[in-house]
Amino acid sequence: MSDDITKIINELHIYEKKLLKELEKDENITPDKIAENTGMDIKSVMSAAGSLASKDIIIMEKDVEEHFQLTSDGALFADEGLPERRVINVLKEKKQIPMKDLMGAAGLQKFEVNIAMGWLVRKNWAKIDKGVISITEKGENAFNNLGSDEELLSILKIKHIINPFELPNNLLKGLNELKNRKNLLKDTKKVDHSFKLTPLGSKILETGITIKEQATQLTHEQLESGEYEKLSYRPYDINAESPNIFPGKMHPLRKIIEEIRDIFLNMGFTESDGDILNSAFWNFDSLFQPQDHAAREMQDTFYVKNPARVDLPDEELVERVARTHEDGGETSSEGWGYKWDVEVAKQSVLRTHTTGISTKYLESHEPPFKMFSVGRVFRRETINYKHLPEFHQVEGVVAGENINFQNLLGILREFYKKLGFTQVRFRPAYFPYTYLSIETEVFFEEKDSWIELGGAGMFRPEVLKPLGIDTPALAFGLGIERLAMLRYDINDIRMLYKSDIKWLRELPLDKGIKLD
Ligand SMILES: N[C@@H](Cc1ccccc1)C(=O)O
Incomplete structure (x- = not known):
């Protein structure tokens, strides 16, 4: 116990100690007096008291004192007598007065007439009949006797201010009567604080407190001379409550993108990127996507008006792609069997996927290589809890002599595992540019369901050959927003773009399955 007391004393602020010392000298001391004696300002006295009270060392008591004073009407009546009194003075002789x-x-x-009539009747000093006021017996008696209200009025005239607790009963009655009349009295409330020691407070004083100046900020000299060793310090309460602080941090979507980049970089991939504004050539044609393919339709793709056309790469490459579309070109394929239109390939689009980055990379690099890229893509989707017209994909391509479908599955499994998703499965799918083609799904335990996250496959020779690639190449393009939704447990994709400050502040960014 005494250990506890010492600890409490040690943690007292110097103002709290000063206040306690003052209370020790005089238990009835007022806050003002404490301020005066210690040189603290009254605010510091009150906050030290508040802090002592929160630690149960003192109790703060509030005494509210009410005082009454006359208003200007009140002062008028105190000088001249209440209006009904002035009427009685005349009625006593005349007995009757026409109203x-x-x-x-x-x-x-003028304003006193109604007051006088009202109170003459209420006090039963007069009667009114057919427009004539006549005195009653009570009125006759009142002539020589002041009411308690009038007595109080005359006291107020001299004392100006009275405290109800100081009044004898009959005057208290008078006060209540005056309080019931309109506009005669105004009251002022004065709050006085007093401090009482609790048993803990008394114990602290018994133990004894010493007031020593405490070091708050150390100077360079104090550190250098070693003087700091002799100074006294106030210990901190490390369990004290502190305000919540919300420092700046990465947006959750950016966070997961950075994680994804880390994963691929650590797997030995090279990062690349491309333009958001793209030619249909790179976005579709280079991927052996026929020019009448559904995905190219206006309702799926954003075509850009300005610039409406984009320059194409060198003619030979364009020619090779054109021929492959028309009849298979140098490949053993028959192509799509239609007349390829260069104007369609020149159309400018907001890229609908990041796969165009891969074909461009294939065209300008010699295998073997592993490339990945993260970027925004655009599709004409109606906005709802699952879809946005723009979102992110992570794209990848691996090209080399011995690259095969097994490698593709292995890379995808590894990638998702590193992100914390251990159950991955692949389903057959179709893309014009890959064979075999798959869709990847991960199992999300909390939802007890498989969720589709992206497409992948082995690039077809119709894609690779015109780009000058003779080795096999695997490719994948995976959605990122859905992963973020799973990771951060949100049901509405829009949350990722809403800047909901409460959600952003409170979301723990390291949430998710721990990586090994
Ligand atoms: N581009 C496809 C994904 C994909 C990329 C690479 C190969 C196969 C499929 C998509 O947008 O969904």
């Missing part, structure tokens, strides 16, 4: 003569007869101001 219309009241103002002149009793010397009332």
Whole structure:
């Protein structure tokens, strides 16, 4: 216990100690007096007191004192008498006054007439009948006797301010009567604080507190001379509550993109990128996607008006691609058997996938290589909880003599495993540019379902040959937003783009399955 007390004392702020010392000298000391004695300002006294109270060392008591003063109407009535009194003074002799003569007869101001009549009747000092006011017996008696309200009024006239607790009962009655009248009194409330030691507080004082100046900021000299060793320091309460701080951090989508980049870089891939504004040639034609393919339709693809056409690469390459579309060119394929149109290939589009980056890379690099790329893609989708017209893909291509379908499955499995998804499966799919083609799905336990995350396959010779590649090449293009939704447990893809500050602040970025 005494250990605890010492600990509490050690953690007291110097202002708290000063306040306690003052209380030790005089247990009825006021906050103002403490401020005066210690040289602290009153705010510091009150906050030290608040802090002591929160630690149960003192109790803060609040005394609210109410005082009453006269308003200007009140002061007028105190000087001249209440309006009904002034009427009685005249009625005592006249016995009756016609109502219309009241103002002149009793010397009332206009606003006092109604007040006088009201209270004459309420106090039963007069009766009104057919426009004539006549005095009652009670009124006769009142002539010589001041009411308690009037007595209080005359006291207020001299004292100006009174505290109800100081009044005897009869005057308290008078106060209540005056309070019931409109506009005669105003009250002011004064709050006084007083401090009482709790048993813990008394114990602390018994143990004894010493006030030593404490070092708050060390100077270079104090450190150098070793003086810091002799200074006294106030210990910190490391369990004290602290405000929440929300430092800047990476956006969750950016975070997962960075993770994905790390994974591929660590797997020995080279990063590449491409333009968002692309020619249909790179986006579609280089991928052996026929010019009447459904994916090229206006309702799926954003065609750009300005520039409406994009320059094509060198003519020989274009020619090789054209021939492959028409009759298979140098490949053993028969092609699509239609007349290829260079104008269609020149159309400018917002890339619908990142696979065009891979064909461009294949065209300008010699295998063997492993390339990946992360980028935004655009499709004409109606916005809903699952779809956005722009999203991210991670694209990859691996080309070399011995590259095969097994390698593709292995790379995909490895990639998802590193991201924390261990159950991956592949389903047959179709893309015009790959054979074999697959869709990859990962199993998401919390939803107990398989979720489709992207396409992959072995590039067809119709793609590779015109680009000058003679080795096999595997390729994949995987959605990133869906992975982010699984990782951060959100059901609506829009959350990733909404800048919901509460969600962003509270989301733990390291959430997710731990990597090995
Ligand atoms: N480009 C395809 C994915 C894919 C990439 C590479 C090979 C096969 C498929 C898509 O957008 O879904």
